[in-house]
Amino acid sequence: MSFGQSIIFNEIQGVSHQMKILVPIKRVIDANIKVRVKSDQSGVELNNVKMAMNPFCEIAVEAALRLREAGEAEEVIVVCAGPANGKETLRTALAMGADRAIHIESEDSPEPLAVAKLLKAVVEREKPGLVILGKQAIDGDNNQTGQMLSALLNWSLGTFISRLSVEDGAFHVTREVDGGLENLKLSGPAVVTVDLRLNEPRYASLPNIMKAKKKPMEELTAAALDVDITPRLTVLKVEAPASRSAGVRVHDAAELVDKLKNEAKVI
Amino acid sequence: MDFALTEHQRSIDESVRRVCAQFEDAYWLDHDRSGDFPIEFRQAMTEGGWLGIAMPERYGGAGLGITEAAVLMHAVTNSGGAMSAASTMHINIFGPHPIVVYGDEVQRERWLPPLIAGKEIACFAVTEPDAGLDTGSLTTQARLEGDHYVVRGRKIWTSTAQVADRVMLLARTSPREAQGSSVDGLTLFYTRLDRDRISVREIDKMGRKAVDSNELFIDDLIVPMEDRIGEEGKGFRYLLDGLNPERILIAAEAVGIGRNAVDRAARYARDRVVFGRPIGQNQAIQHPLARSWAELEAGWLLALKAAWAYDAGQPSGAAANAAKYFASEVAFTACERAVMTHGGMGYAKEFQVERLLREVLIPRIAPVSQEMVLCYLAERVLDLPRSY
Numbered sequence: 336m337s338f339g340q341s342i343i344f345n346e347i348q349g350v351s352h353q354m355k356i357l358v359p360i361k362r363v364i365d366a367n368i369k370v371r372v373k374s375d376q377s378g379v380e381l382n383n384v385k386m387a388m389n390p391f392c393e394i395a396v397e398a399a400l401r402l403r404e405a406g407e408a409e410e411v412i413v414v415c416a417g418p419a420n421g422k423e424t425l426r427t428a429l430a431m432g433a434d435r436a437i438h439i440e441s442e443d444s445p446e447p448l449a450v451a452k453l454l455k456a457v458v459e460r461e462k463p464g465l466v467i468l469g470k471q472a473i474d475g476d477n478n479q480t481g482q483m484l485s486a487l488l489n490w491s492l493g494t495f496i497s498r499l500s501v502e503d504g505a506f507h508v509t510r511e512v513d514g515g516l517e518n519l520k521l522s523g524p525a526v527v528t529v530d531l532r533l534n535e536p537r538y539a540s541l542p543n544i545m546k547a548k549k550k551p552m553e554e555l556t557a558a559a560l561d562v563d564i565t566p567r568l569t570v571l572k573v574e575a576p577a578s579r580s581a582g583v584r585v586h587d588a589a590e591l592v593d594k595l596k597n598e599a600k601v602i
Numbered sequence: 603m604d605f606a607l608t609e610h611q612r613s614i615d616e617s618v619r620r621v622c623a624q625f626e627d628a629y630w631l632d633h634d635r636s637g638d639f640p641i642e643f644r645q646a647m648t649e650g651g652w653l654g655i656a657m658p659e660r661y662g663g664a665g666l667g668i669t670e671a672a673v674l675m676h677a678v679t680n681s682g683g684a685m686s687a688a689s690t691m692h693i694n695i696f697g698p699h700p701i702v703v704y705g706d707e708v709q710r711e712r713w714l715p716p717l718i719a720g721k722e723i724a725c726f727a728v729t730e731p732d733a734g735l736d737t738g739s740l741t742t743q744a745r746l747e748g749d750h751y752v753v754r755g756r757k758i759w760t761s762t763a764q765v766a767d768r769v770m771l772l773a774r775t776s777p778r779e780a781q782g783s784s785v786d787g788l789t790l791f792y793t794r795l796d797r798d799r800i801s802v803r804e805i806d807k808m809g810r811k812a813v814d815s816n817e818l819f820i821d822d823l824i825v826p827m828e829d830r831i832g833e834e835g836k837g838f839r840y841l842l843d844g845l846n847p848e849r850i851l852i853a854a855e856a857v858g859i860g861r862n863a864v865d866r867a868a869r870y871a872r873d874r875v876v877f878g879r880p881i882g883q884n885q886a887i888q889h890p891l892a893r894s895w896a897e898l899e900a901g902w903l904l905a906l907k908a909a910w911a912y913d914a915g916q917p918s919g920a921a922a923n924a925a926k927y928f929a930s931e932v933a934f935t936a937c938e939r940a941v942m943t944h945g946g947m948g949y950a951k952e953f954q955v956e957r958l959l960r961e962v963l964i965p966r967i968a969p970v971s972q973e974m975v976l977c978y979l980a981e982r983v984l985d986l987p988r989s990y
Binding site: 387422423426427430538539540541542543544545548 | 609610612613614616617620621649650651652654655659664
C-alpha cells in the first residue's frame with residue numbers, strides 16, 4: 336500500500352510544475368446589454384449598466400484552472416486594471432476558483448499599451464510561467480494587450496488559441512487562423528490569448544462564491560509599479576452606428592440578381 | 603438607505619442565472635407536458651450548492667439570509683422555469699428551519715447534510731383536506747406507543763411526495779379540547795416517507811404539472827421517538843417561524859415570473875408588425891406593459907424590504923404579508939397582459955406565456971389565500987376586529 340503510494344507520489348513530482356499562471360481580466364459591459372452612446376458623445380454610457388467579466392477572459396480563467404487541476408500549475412493569479420469596481424469582477428474569477436487577485440486601481444480603464452506595461456510589472460513581481468489572456472475584450476475589440484505584453488517581455492506568444500496543453504515542459508497550442516488551424520509548440524515562459532472554442536467556462540457555485548470572499552486581493556497602483564498610464568489617444572467623438580434601413584422583398588431570383596448587380600453593385 | 607444589491611448578492615444573481623440559462627423554454631414546456639420531475643434542473647442547482655443557501659455553514663449550507671434566498675428564487679423563476687423550477691427547491695430553502703432551531707444536535711447532523719447535498723428530498727405534510735388554514739382543526743393523530751408514535755390521518759397539497767425520501771409531518775398528540783390554545787397539542791416529526799404506510803396520490807392540476815402535488819393517506823405509520831422535533835405539542839409553534847420567509851420567497855418568485863412575462867411581451871410587441879408598424883408602437887399595448895413593469899418593481903422592493911427586516915431580526919409579518927399579497931397580484935396581472943399582448947399566439951404553448959399565466963396563480967393561492975393575508979393586515983396592522 337505505502338509502496339504504491341510512494342511510486343505515485345514520485346511520478347507526480349516528476350511531471351508537476353511549480354508554475355504560477357497569471358490571468359489578466361477585464362470588466363466590460365455585459366454581452367447581452369444594448370450599448371448606448373452618452374448624449375454628449377464622449378463615450379459609451381456605463382452608469383447603471385450591467386457589467387460582467389469579458390467573455391474571453393472567462394475562457395482564460397477556465398483554461399488556467401484546468402491546468403492547475405491537471406497538476407500543471409500550482410497557483411492561478413487573476414489581475415485587473417481599472418476603476419474600483421473591477422474588484423467585483425476579480426471576485427467572480429476567485430469564485431470560479433482562482434487562488435488570489437491583484438487589482439491595479441485607476442480612474443479610467445487604461446489603454447492596451449498601458450495595461451501591457453502594468454502586466455509586465457506584475458509579471459516581474461510574480462514570475463509566472465504562463466500568462467493567459469482573452470484574445471480581445473468585447474468593449475474596445477482592440478486585440479492588442481496580449482501581443483504587446485509578449486513583446487515587452489520578449490516571451491513566446493500564441494494568439495487565438497483553441498487548444499492548450501503542457502507537454503515536456505513546453506506549451507502546445509492550436510491557433511485558429513484564417514487558413515485553418517495552426518499547431519505551435521511554445522517554449523516557456525509564454526503569453527497566450529484564447530479564442531472562443533478553447534473551453535466552456537464553469538459557473539461559480541455557492542460554496543465557491545462564499546470561499547472567494549476570504550481569498551486575498553492585493554491592491555496596487557500604477558504609481559507603485561512605476562508605470563505611466565497616461566492615455567496616448569484622445570477620443571474625439573463616439574457615435575452609434577447608423578440604424579439599418581428596412582429591407583425590400585424581391586419576387587424572384589432574377590430580380591435579386593438584378594438588384595445585387597445594379598443597385599448594390601456587389602456582383 | 604441603500605437600495606442596491608450588494609456585490610455578493612449580485613454575484614449570486616448572476617451565477618444562478620447562468621445555471622438556469624442551460625434550461626431553456628423547450629425544457630420547461632416538455633416537462634409541463636410530460637409531468638416528469640425536472641431532475642436535471644434540481645441536480646444542477648444541487649451541484650451549485652444552492653439548496654443550502656440559508657442553512658448553517660457547519661452542515662454544508664452557506665449561512666446566508668432570506669434576502670439572498672429571495673435573490674436566488676427570483677432568478678430561478680425569472681429564467682422562464684417559473685414555479686416548475688422554484689418548486690423543485692423552494693421548500694429546501696426555509697423548510698428545514700425548525701430542525702435548525704428546535705432539533706437536537708444529533709438530528710441536525712443526521713438530517714441537514716443529506717438535505718443540503720440533495721441526497722434526500724423532503725416534502726411537507728401540514729395541510730389537511732378538512733383543515734386548511736384552521737390549523738387547530740387538524741385531525742391526523744400521532745399516538746405514543748412505547749418508544750415510537752403511530753400516525754394515522756390524511757394530508758393534502760404535499761408537493762414532491764412522489765419523489766421525496768422524507769416527510770416533515772404535523773400531527774395531533776393531544777385532543778384539541780384539552781388545549782388552551784388551538785395551536786397547541788400538535789407535534790412536528792421529520793421521518794422517512796414509508797410508502798408501505800403512506801399512500802401518495804397525485805392531484806391532477808392546472809399548472810406546474812412537472813412538480814407533483816399530492817394527497818397523503820397515512821395508515822399506521824411508525825415514527826421513532828428520535829424523529830420528533832422538539833417538544834410534544836409545540837409543533838405548530840415551530841412552524842410559525844417559517845411563515846414569513848415563505849411569504850417573502852413566494853413574493854420574490856412571483857416577481858420573477860411577472861418580469862419574465864413582461865420581457866416576453868415587450869419583445870413580441872417590438873417584433874410583431876401589423877398595419878406596417880410594430881404593435882408595441884401602440885399605446886394600448888405599451889401602457890399595460892409599462893404599468894406592469896412599474897408594479898413589479900414595487901413588488902420586488904416590498905419583498906426585499908420584508909427580507910431585510912427578517913434578516914435584521916425585526917418584525918417582518920406585515921411586510922412579508924404585504925409582499926406576498928401585492929407581488930402575486932401584480933405578477934398575475936403581468937402574465938395576463940403578456941398573454942393578451944401576444945393575441946392568439948399568447949394562447950399557443952410555443953410562446954410560453956400561457957404556461958406562466960397558469961403557474962403564476964400559485965403565489966396567489968399558496969401558501970395562504972390573498973383574503974387571509976388581508977385579514978392579517980387588517981387585524982395586526984390596522985387593529986380591526988378579527989373577522990373569522
